[in-house]
Amino acid sequence: MITPNPNLQFLQTKVNLPKKELILEIELNGxxxxxxxxxxxxxxxxxxxxxxxxNVEYVNGNSxxxxxxYINVNSDDFQKLEYYLENNKLLSTTVEYLCRKYS
Structure with a gap:
């Protein structure tokens, strides 16, 4: 079971940086x-x-x-995530998600 980290929630509410809705595709390489x-x-x-x-397959315990x-994130947190993915040699592609709202 995943439990929310109260420190992270406090930081997110304290800092009001603009957030973007993104679709992040990650290639798992084992x-x-x-x-x-x-x-x-x-x-x-x-x-x-x-x-x-x-679309994940497991071979000998590797993914x-x-x-x-779908993520809703500010630019600072997203840059940290991109850096983490690059360090772990995981290819990723990002597309900004736009949704039309009808009235």
């Missing part, structure tokens, strides 16, 4: 487990995410495939 990556994104970076699609996440 260097990191899928579950560990999802846990790190939430607990270490405080980024709430929704899994839009996941291969791709996952698409």
């Amino acid at each position: 260097k990191m487990k899928f579950e560990h990556l999802m846990n790190t994104i939430y607990n270490k970076f405080g980024i709430c995410h929704r899994v839009l699609s996941a 291969f495939g791709s996952v698409q996440l």
Whole structure:
């Protein structure tokens, strides 16, 4: 069970940086487990995410495939996440999510 980190929630409410809605696609190459990556994104970076699609295969305990996440994040937190993904040699692509609102 994942429990929210109260320190991260406090920091997010304290700093009012503009947030963007993004779709992040990550290619898993066997260097990191899928579950560990999802846990790190939430607990270490405080980024709430929704899994839009996941095509993950497990070979000898290693995760291969791709996952698409919907995230709502400010630019500072997103840069930290990108740096983390690059350091762990995980390829990622980002698309800004735009939603039309009808009145």
